[in-house]
Amino acid sequence: MRNKIMKNILLIGLGRFGRHMAEQLNQMGHEIMAVDLNEERVEKVLPFVTNAQIGDCTDADYLKSLGIRKL
Numbered sequence: 001m002r003n004k005i006m007k008n009i010l011l012i013g014l015g016r017f018g019r020h021m022a023e024q025l026n027q028m029g030h031e032i033m034a035v036d037l038n039e040e041r042v043e044k045v046l047p048f049v050t051n052a053q054i055g056d057c058t059d060a061d062y063l064k065s066l067g068i069r070k071l
Helices: 018-026 039-048 060-067
Strands: 008-012 031-036 052-053
Touching: 008 018, 018 031, 018 039, 031 039, 039 052
Parallel strands: 008 031, 031 052
Antiparallel strands: none
């Protein structure tokens, strides 16, 4: 029996691949913060993530505001 370790994951970009990753990581029991510039994409992923934000992850100050320490 394997130990399941829940991880905190920042998912940047919620296109088809990002949404798929959110669904899979959610099924695995991980906590997910998802970020995208597109409000519609953020809304669609809400059922699968712990937290979702609309923002520009190319902006270092924005990432810092999310609590991201090192990149």
